[in-house]
Amino acid sequence: MTQSFHALVVDQTQDGEVQAEVRSLETGSLPAGEVLIRVAYSSINYKDGLAARKDGNIVKAYPFVPGIDCSGTVVSSEDSRFSEGQAVLVTGYGLGVSQFGGFSQYARVPADWVVPLPDGLTLREAMIFGTAGFTAALSLYRLEQNGVAPEKGKVLVTGATGGVGGAAIALLHKRGYHVVASSGKAESHDYLKALGAAEVISREEVYDGAESIRPLGKQLWQAAVDPVGGKPLASLLSQIAYNGSVAVSGLTAGTKLPTTVLPFILRGVNLLGIDSVFCPYDTRVAIWKQLSSDWKPEQLEQLVEREIGLADLPSALEDILAARSQGRTIVRLAD
Numbered sequence: 001m002t003q004s005f006h007a008l009v010v011d012q013t014q015d016g017e018v019q020a021e022v023r024s025l026e027t028g029s030l031p032a033g034e035v036l037i038r039v040a041y042s043s044i045n046y047k048d049g050l051a052a053r054k055d056g057n058i059v060k061a062y063p064f065v066p067g068i069d070c071s072g073t074v075v076s077s078e079d080s081r082f083s084e085g086q087a088v089l090v091t092g093y094g095l096g097v098s099q100f101g102g103f104s105q106y107a108r109v110p111a112d113w114v115v116p117l118p119d120g121l122t123l124r125e126a127m128i129f130g131t132a133g134f135t136a137a138l139s140l141y142r143l144e145q146n147g148v149a150p151e152k153g154k155v156l157v158t159g160a161t162g163g164v165g166g167a168a169i170a171l172l173h174k175r176g177y178h179v180v181a182s183s184g185k186a187e188s189h190d191y192l193k194a195l196g197a198a199e200v201i202s203r204e205e206v207y208d209g210a211e212s213i214r215p216l217g218k219q220l221w222q223a224a225v226d227p228v229g230g231k232p233l234a235s236l237l238s239q240i241a242y243n244g245s246v247a248v249s250g251l252t253a254g255t256k257l258p259t260t261v262l263p264f265i266l267r268g269v270n271l272l273g274i275d276s277v278f279c280p281y282d283t284r285v286a287i288w289k290q291l292s293s294d295w296k297p298e299q300l301e302q303l304v305e306r307e308i309g310l311a312d313l314p315s316a317l318e319d320i321l322a323a324r325s326q327g328r329t330i331v332r333l334a335d
Contacts, residue, residue: 070102132163
């Protein structure tokens, strides 16, 4: 049976501009997939903001429904792993990039993308984490795989007021780390300390803006979670202690990395690329189970800046691109 619903649709106008508006769609218009989900919540991530821009290089064909994550209940499934009424979540893969995404009251996706909602998480809590929180958790997972441990020293989190940064602070604090948060927003100190940061420093203390970056500096951090990239990452690498690691997942400061091999060959520093999009399914499920249990922060709700509906999405997407957001914006899809 075909069902009418509402979704945020990004479309190209006749003059080549891109605009986002709420439209009524039919479930029959959704792309192919084995699992139809009634979406309860989604969240806003940086990539979603790019999807609503003409030069964002995310959307390949219009009209399109963005939203790179969602949680909800199964309406129907052609795959025996999932059943009607089951609570599930989807992050990564092609959701909101090559396949209509989570800013929609219904989503149809391949069964291999779907993760059963683990016990200990509500549908709303799953999207408080969302793609950003999952990326932060994957960063922590990879750091600990490479020997990072609470007793070995301080861990720096850059871009701390963003979705990945805030979640990383809360997760690291839960695991017993001494967390140092780096932010360019002086007014954010109380917020970052409430999440679990033991110290807050300015972004200039990590990278002072100099054109030339020293390949090796003072060893300040055993590890770092970096969703920023660019020259700040190059500067950060020079400050990592011997055999330390940096988990990098973002590029808000650019894609170029003007560093040398010296941190890697003289100090044994590990640069760990974090890809939450095509993370192996077994690892994905295991990390979500950790987020629902041992890694779940007591201050999870403090990550939420606001909860909005579909109508508020266009302006909220502009906010995340303009760095006017602090923490997570949750999108409520249910009527």
